[in-house]
Amino acid sequence: MRTYLEFAIKKFQNKMTYRFDFFMEIVNTIITIVVYLCIYKALYGGTKDIDGITYQMVATNFVISMGLSNAFKFNEMFLQDKIHDGTITNEFLKPVNFTFRMLWENIGEGAFKIVFNFIPALIFTIFYTSFCPPKSIINFLVMLVSISLGYLILWLISFIVQTWSFWLFSVWGIITIKNVFVNILSGSLLPIWFMPDLLRKIISFTPFESIYFTPVRIYLGELSGRDILSGMAIQILWIAVLAIVANVFWKKGVKKLVVQGG
Amino acid sequence: MEPIIEVKNIKKYYKVAKREKGLGATIKNLFHRKYEIKKAVNDISFSIKKGEIVGFIGPNGAGKSTTIKMLSGILYPDEGGIKINGYIPYKQRKQYVKHIGVVFGQKSQLNWDLPLIESFELMKYIYKIPEKVYEENLNKFTQLLDMKDFINQPVRQLSLGQRMRGDIVAALLHSPQIVFFDEPTIGLDVVAKEKIRDFIKYMNETEQTTIIFTTHDMQDIEKVCDRLIIIDTGKKIYDGSIVEIKNKYANSKTIEIWLEDGKKEVKTFDVNQTPMNEVMEELFSKYHIKDISICEPEIDGIVRDIYEKRVSLEPVVAGMGE
Amino acid sequence: MSEIRTAIQSLKMSFRTRMQYRVDALVAALAVFVRESTNIIVIYLALMKFQNMNGWNVSEMLFLYSILFLTYAFVVSLFADLRDFPRMIREGRFDRLMVRPRGLLFQLILSNADVIASVGHGTLGILLFVYSAGKVGIEWNLTTILYYICAIIGGILIQGGMFIFFSSLSFHFVETNSLREIFYWNMRKFAGYPISIYSKLIQGLMIYVVPFAFVNYFPAQYLLRKEDMANYNEVYMYIAPLVGVGIYSLAYVFWRISIKRYKSTGN
Numbered sequence: 032m033r034t035y036l037e038f039a040i041k042k043f044q045n046k047m048t049y050r051f052d053f054f055m056e057i058v059n060t061i062i063t064i065v066v067y068l069c070i071y072k073a074l075y076g077g078t079k080d081i082d083g084i085t086y087q088m089v090a091t092n093f094v095i096s097m098g099l100s101n102a103f104k105f106n107e108m109f110l111q112d113k114i115h116d117g118t119i120t121n122e123f124l125k126p127v128n129f130t131f132r133m134l135w136e137n138i139g140e141g142a143f144k145i146v147f148n149f150i151p152a153l154i155f156t157i158f159y160t161s162f163c164p165p166k167s168i169i170n171f172l173v174m175l176v177s178i179s180l181g182y183l184i185l186w187l188i189s190f191i192v193q194t195w196s197f198w199l200f201s202v203w204g205i206i207t208i209k210n211v212f213v214n215i216l217s218g219s220l221l222p223i224w225f226m227p228d229l230l231r232k233i234i235s236f237t238p239f240e241s242i243y244f245t246p247v248r249i250y251l252g253e254l255s256g257r258d259i260l261s262g263m264a265i266q267i268l269w270i271a272v273l274a275i276v277a278n279v280f281w282k283k284g285v286k287k288l289v290v291q292g293g
Numbered sequence: 294m295e296p297i298i299e300v301k302n303i304k305k306y307y308k309v310a311k312r313e314k315g316l317g318a319t320i321k322n323l324f325h326r327k328y329e330i331k332k333a334v335n336d337i338s339f340s341i342k343k344g345e346i347v348g349f350i351g352p353n354g355a356g357k358s359t360t361i362k363m364l365s366g367i368l369y370p371d372e373g374g375i376k377i378n379g380y381i382p383y384k385q386r387k388q389y390v391k392h393i394g395v396v397f398g399q400k401s402q403l404n405w406d407l408p409l410i411e412s413f414e415l416m417k418y419i420y421k422i423p424e425k426v427y428e429e430n431l432n433k434f435t436q437l438l439d440m441k442d443f444i445n446q447p448v449r450q451l452s453l454g455q456r457m458r459g460d461i462v463a464a465l466l467h468s469p470q471i472v473f474f475d476e477p478t479i480g481l482d483v484v485a486k487e488k489i490r491d492f493i494k495y496m497n498e499t500e501q502t503t504i505i506f507t508t509h510d511m512q513d514i515e516k517v518c519d520r521l522i523i524i525d526t527g528k529k530i531y532d533g534s535i536v537e538i539k540n541k542y543a544n545s546k547t548i549e550i551w552l553e554d555g556k557k558e559v560k561t562f563d564v565n566q567t568p569m570n571e572v573m574e575e576l577f578s579k580y581h582i583k584d585i586s587i588c589e590p591e592i593d594g595i596v597r598d599i600y601e602k603r604v605s606l607e608p609v610v611a612g613m614g615e
Numbered sequence: 616m617s618e619i620r621t622a623i624q625s626l627k628m629s630f631r632t633r634m635q636y637r638v639d640a641l642v643a644a645l646a647v648f649v650r651e652s653t654n655i656i657v658i659y660l661a662l663m664k665f666q667n668m669n670g671w672n673v674s675e676m677l678f679l680y681s682i683l684f685l686t687y688a689f690v691v692s693l694f695a696d697l698r699d700f701p702r703m704i705r706e707g708r709f710d711r712l713m714v715r716p717r718g719l720l721f722q723l724i725l726s727n728a729d730v731i732a733s734v735g736h737g738t739l740g741i742l743l744f745v746y747s748a749g750k751v752g753i754e755w756n757l758t759t760i761l762y763y764i765c766a767i768i769g770g771i772l773i774q775g776g777m778f779i780f781f782s783s784l785s786f787h788f789v790e791t792n793s794l795r796e797i798f799y800w801n802m803r804k805f806a807g808y809p810i811s812i813y814s815k816l817i818q819g820l821m822i823y824v825v826p827f828a829f830v831n832y833f834p835a836q837y838l839l840r841k842e843d844m845a846n847y848n849e850v851y852m853y854i855a856p857l858v859g860v861g862i863y864s865l866a867y868v869f870w871r872i873s874i875k876r877y878k879s880t881g882n
Contacts (some may be wrong), residue, residue, distance in 0.1 A: 418617055
């Protein structure tokens with residue numbers, strides 16, 4: 032555990048050295064959020080609520096889901112690059128679990144961006160428009176747990192696609208397409224409330240709803256009591272399912288690498 | 294004869310950001326950064342006549358690349374002046390570069406995914422090379438460098454040596470009068486190096502091409518160059534012929550003797566302090582010698598001594614070797 | 616003449632390079648297409664719920680967006696090296712161009728075309744245009760067609776000019792990717808929608824600072840005449856194609872000044 036935490040800290044420090052990037056990425060996040068707030072303000076056009084969803088709720092959804100999705104971005108070509116330049120075999124010789132190292136490095140990066148990107152962007156946007164406060168302090172704290180689970184789902188989906196680089200020459204295209212699905216279906220571009228009924232039904236059977244939408248609903252109090260528990264149970268279920276799938280791909284991929292030498 | 298390249302007191306300073314370690318310093322660096330001045334080239338002068346081959350050596354970071362960049366018109370000198378073939382390189386870039394060729398050993402200009410010939414074709418159009426000259430040069434070079442077999446293969450499939458030969462041809466198709474080679478033999482095997490050296494020598498002898506090249510390989514210098522310029526920490530510390538540097542600074546000789554009982558003894562001494570016959574007398578009286586060999590100092594060793602300041606050079610006079 | 620031959624050889628090489636890995640190129644072009652469709656899907660789904668955005672219906676919105684894609688398809692085939700310029704400087708590839716007897720911008724514009732992105736954006740642009748152009752009530756006659764073509768060329772010049780401007784900044788600062796990210800890529804995000812939905816500050820930026828408004832909003836307004844045009848001076852619609860020429864010339868002057876600085880500092 033200590034070793035992996037070390038990876039996270041290293042990544043965190045690494046990020047600090049790119050100072051210009053650092054200020055600019057905050058602006059980047061703010062602008063992305065502002066564009067969507069403007070779009071929805073125009074779409075609402077003064078109407079108080081659409082199907083019981085107020086503009087404030089939409090704004091809250093965006094700040095959480097879009098802000099976090101910006102913070103949770105990481106280098107998804109990492110595994111492919113390691114395979115292409117052959118350094119992956121060196122990694123297997125090291126006494127640390129490579130996949131855990133990847134996860135913890137990405138967590139380090141994510142933590143950095145939450146503190147230095149998401150929170151400053153959040154503070155700015157609070158002045159820009161009004162948001163819904165959390166339903167209660169408990170809801171807020173539970174949301175934090177739920178966000179962490181959401182992150183793991185997001186990470187596992189990315190990892191699964193990354194492992195395909197054991198078989199494919201380039202996964203860039205597939206990762207790009209995957210991200211389109213994640214961005215749209217997780218509701219970070221179009222709130223899930225406004226999706227056509229059929230699509231919403233379909234999404235409820237996928238892990239995408241569990242990434243940002245579950246935390247958002249917990250925060251807003253749309254879910255309460257038992258619903259919170261079942262929402263989080265679904266998150267954990269998805270983590271388990273995805274972890275199993277990821278493990279299968281990873282094992283098969285490593286085996287192929289060892290047998291065929293890349 | 295008028296020099297074709299004239300370099301007078303050029304200087305080039307850079308501002309470099311200071312990096313401090315530690316988390317506190319990294320945070321501080323986000324807001325404020327300290328700079329220091331690095332004197333990459335600090336008052337260098339030399340002149341080169343048409344048809345000379347000059348080797349440019351120096352330890353890493355000595356200012357070789359910066360000098361080559363100034364000579365090829367990429368950088369302005371902060372102070373001093375350069376005149377090459379009647380042009381001021383950094384002021385008359387477009388006219389000037391028609392007459393030069395530049396080979397960056399570490400940065401290929403070939404298209405990675407396409408056959409060599411495609412990159413050559415592009416050069417034909419970029420340099421406006423007349424069809425006849427192009428065909429002639431291409432035929433001549435590919436024959437000399439033995440490239441017929443792989444000219445139609447994608448560059449990514451070529452060996453490093455093959456690629457380097459391709460890069461050299463690409464830089465010479467327009468028949469430049471002056472060619473700068475920046476580490477053309479880096480990372481190559483002996484055979485490939487030999488081919489490139491022969492080619493460079495050939496170009497110099499038959500076309501009277503003036504050549505400057507930088508290298509870390511002393512064999513390149515010994516086999517190809519007439520003249521050697523050594524720079525270190527931005528200053529020129531030697532400028533003269535190779536024979537001269539050997540005679541002047543290579544005082545130590547090494548004697549290897551094989552004894553009757555099969556053992557080997559090695560003795561190194563300075564000829565200025567102990568004359569050869571004294572050493573020999575001592576050896577003959579001491580051992581039963583079966584065989585003996587006296588080793589000339591390698592230029593490698595001399596240069597290493599110079600870099601490590603074990604040999605102090607007399608200050609060089611500008612324009613020496615003329 | 617030799618300029619044209621150089622151009623043809625360069626384009627041929629860019630194309631052949633991409634075609635080396637046919638399947639990969641196809642997947643990549645598809646990925647660009649899908650990625651760029653994201654906002655289109657979002658607009659489509661959102662307008663299923665909300666009907667219009669400041670008076671613009673789905674077809675009009677898609678028409679507005681199509682101009683952005685069509686112009687960009689040309690921009691990436693011409694200005695790809697200027698888009699990736701900081702990397703070119705970092706890897707020292709720019710020095711190579713400096714030892715060739717041709718104009719630097721000429722070489723940059725010709726040396727590399729991002730065929731994949733061009734196909735991705737271009738296909739999407741054409742599809743959206745075909746879908747929307749007949750539904751938005753534009754009467755296509757000689758004037759409108761001519762205006763449309765000029766507006767597209769102007770849009771290419773505006774974005775090309777911006778790339779040249781940002782590339783020139785690379786000669787002054789080590790890190791310019793972030794500036795480019797904010798002022799080009801983020802402003803481009805704004806540009807997909809009618810600028811009247813934004814605050815005055817953002818509108819000002821889009822018109823006077825990073826003039827994306829002249830790439831698609833004002834040209835679309837000339838053809839569509841939506842109500843929100845009342846907020847702006849009508850002249851903007853007419854001068855839209857000319858703005859490109861102005862921006863490009865300014866960027867060129869700035870490039871010439873900045874290149875001097877590169878020669879004095881290197882990288």
